[in-house]
Each structure stands twice: as C-alpha cells, then as structure tokens.
Amino acid sequence: MDTRRTHRSRAAACGAALLLVAACAGSGSSQHTQQATTAAAVAVPRLDPAATAPLLARLDAALPAERLIEWRRHLHQHPELSNHEVETAKFVAARLREMGLEPKTGIARHGVTALIRGGKPGKTVALRADMDALPVTEEVDLPFRSTATATFEGKTVGVMHACGHDAHTAMLLAAAQALMAVRAELPGDVLLIFQPAEESVPESERPAGAEAMVLAGVLDQPKVSAIFGLHVMAGTRTGRIGWRRGPMMAAADRFEIIVEGRQTHGSKPWHGVDPIVVGSQIVTALQTIVSRQIDIVREPAVVTVGQFESGVRNNIIPERSRLVGTIRTFADDMQSDIHERIRRIAEETAAASGAKAHVTIERGYPVTANDAPLVDQMVPTLERLAGADTFETRKVTGAEDFSFYARRIPAMFIFLGITPEAKLTTADSNHSPRFEIDESALPMGARALAHLAVDWLAGEQARATPPAH
Ligand SMILES: [Zn+2]
Ligand SMILES: [Zn+2]
Secondary structure (H helix, E strand, O other): OOOOOOOOOOOOOOOOOEEEHHHHOOOOOHHHHHHHHHOOOOEEEOOOHHHHHHHHHHHHHOOOHHHHHHHHHHHHHOOOEOOOOHHHHHHHHHHHHHOOOOOEEEEOOOEEEEEEOOOEEEEEEEEEEEOOEEOOOOOOOOOOOOOOEEEEOOEEEEOEOOOOHHHHHHHHHHHHHHHHHOHHHOEEEEEEEEEOOOOOOOHHHOOOHHHHHHHOOOOOOOOOOEEEEEEEEEEEEOOOEEEOOEEEEOEEEEEEEEEEOEOEEOOOHHHOEOHHHHHHHHHHHHHHHHHHHOOOOOOOOEEEEEEEEEOOOOOEEOOEEEEEEEEEEOOHHHHHHHHHHHHHHHHHHHHHOOOEEEEEEEEOOOOEEEOHHHHHHHHHHHHHHHHHHEEEOOOEOOOOOOHHHHOOOOEEEEEEEEEOHHHOOOOOOOOOOOOOOOHHHHHHHHHHHHHHHHHHHHHHHHHHOOOOO
C-alpha cells in the first residue's frame, strides 16, 4: 500500500478564485468528501483556467495527430520483446531529436528519457510510456499487422503489440511534440520516460523495466515530483478515461510448491506417499485463503494454481508433484499475510500425509496505488478533456510496473478506452492475438498526458505563489 497519504492542498481547475478544498468535489464520493474534510479549510489559489486556456489551446493545435497514427503503425509493425527494444528505442530517440530534444539512451538496457525544459522555473513532472511487445502471433487483419518473430524461451514465436504499448509510445511522442510547442511558457520541466520491459521478464533478467529505470536514477536527476502514466484498455469505449484513488492495479507474485512424496507401485499405494493426492489437497485448501481466511470486504485477492504437474504413467505413484500459481493483492500487509498462509497450508497439509512441501514465492510487481490527493487535484483536468467520458474505474487484478514509480513519488495512472461502441461486448482483451485499438482514441490519450503535465506544473506554480490580497 502507498503510505504517502499526505493531505496536500489541491489546486484544481474548478471553483471560485479562492476556494476551500471541500467545495471542489469532482465526484462527490464519500472517500473524496472524507479526504476533503481532513484537509478542511486549507484555502488554495485555484488554477485560473483563463491563464492556462490559451496555452492549452496552442498545445492542442500543435498535437501531431497524423504523425501520431503513423508512429503507432510503424511501431505496431515492428514490435520487439521485453528487454529487446533496440530498434524501438532508436526510433523513439530519433523522433525526440527531430523535436530538438537531447534524449538519453541505454538506460536499464533500452530505456530512453528526454527532458523538456520549460521557459519558466518550476518543478519537474514525468510522463511515462512503455515500449515492449509480447510473444503473441497477430491475427488481426491490418495493412500494418505484425509478421515479426523472435526466440522466446527457446521457441520461435510471433511478436505483437498485443498490450498497446505501441500506442503508449506514440502518444507520449505526440504529447512531447505538443509540449515542445509551448515550452517557453511552461513553469517547470517535463521528463519523458520511455521504458523497456513492462511485460514481466524471467527472474534472471530482473531488475528490469520500471524497477530498473528507478534504480538507474531516472526520478532523481533531475528530481521528479510527480508522474503520470496511461494504459489503453480493450472493452472500454473509445475515448473514455478511467481514474482511481489509491490501489488501482494488483500486486502480482508467483509461487511454486514442490510436494515430495515417496514413489511406489500404483497398485500398492500404502508402500509410498502419493504427491498427487497431497498436491490436490493443497490446491483445494488454498481455495480457503480467499473464501474463508482474509477480509475480502477490505480488499479483494486472487490465488490461482495455474500449473499442476506430476507423474509419467498410470501405474506409478510418482515421487513428487509441482504446483505453480499467481497471487494478486491490493495491500502490502495482505500480500505478506497471504504468502504466510500459502506456506502454512502447503507445509502442514503435506505433513499431515507424511509428505514434504517446499514453497517458493517470488515477489513480482507491487500494487499500483495512485496518490489520492494527486488524483483529486487532477481529475478536473480529465473532466475538462473528456467530460462525461471520465469515470472512476474499478480495481483491476492485472499488474503494472508503473507501481515502481508510484512507490517513490506521487503518481497517477489512468486508463484510455479504445473499443468502438459496436464492439464493446465482443472486443478481445489486451494480450489476445485479436487485440485491436481504435486509433481515434489516441489523440485524446496524448492530450491527456500533456494536459496533466501542464496543469500539474501550473498548479505547483500557483501553490508557490501566495494569492494577492
Ligand atoms: Zn500487458
Ligand atoms: Zn501493458
């Protein structure tokens, strides 16, 4: 869980010239009201829309809508697997140089960053996109479909941008170009982060992706004060923007249980210890963690056994069985608690039958928790952009390595709908070989990134400047 729940004042783009935070409730939810009440009576100067409107209008006018689509198609046609984003990184760096930026490359293998220096002094805000593709063979019939292949875990596989990271990269490039057009007026700097390896990599390649970018110091030099990221979401209508306070995407951990029994003839089970029966008991007992043992009213959780392997033929009781699974949680303490329960259940269930269970749990991505005050501050920006198409999203049991930035500094991750109305019920999800993006959503995504950065910088500037009396 994110523990950085300081009650920072809000400088939202709504209300009168001087407002009480409680009076600026965008959604009116009880959590929001509670938040506002705690920070009660903190008068903050509002962000004057008249002051930023001309800048944002120029920014929108400078958004390279056509190139955005060209870039996305190019990247889609040339996908690269996690930690192999060589050509993608070159492409990104080349576009940034064309814009007059000086990108840094080779960060955490293939990461690229660039700093847009504002014409006025201020803080630094970061925008993040991920660049990697998946070992999926594309089945969508597009003129720019991917026919790329690569070697993955010893096998030749198709490679496809089946999670939409091609769109993320193109949208951040477009946002960069738009921001460059208003650079002289920006009260602070915008750090662009193009990271590799968001999709998980083998343990031997870790740390990777966002974790490695953070370790490489991308949030430290210059010191970044807030970060925004975006993910395209199949099954959500084109152009809708989802946001959420606090935990938004799950922590994902992998567990492996080796059950050691004693091999014997299948006709005489009393001469051995059957690891298949014990493994089955463990699978069943693990179901009680979520159904009987944890406080599911507080946060949901998932424990899934996805692999169960054992044995070679019908009349041999084997020596061991192997169970592999995933754990999804939304709070750090519940995560550790569930790990303990998995260990205890596996070990003691095995012991009850005279078998032994060896449990290993690998922590994957932490929970992606948005900073609640930051979300409250920025929702008006999203509402100004997407109006009624802005919504408070439910939690997602998928995981995101954006969480590594969010654990260091105030962060906000948003979802962008990319499915046309007519396909809402039939659209294939992210990671499917039939995953599709309605490109008409992409300018909205690029604008959302750029507007969040501008409004955040303007908000910090307003915060630093006491209101005139
Ligand atoms: Zn993905
Ligand atoms: Zn993704």
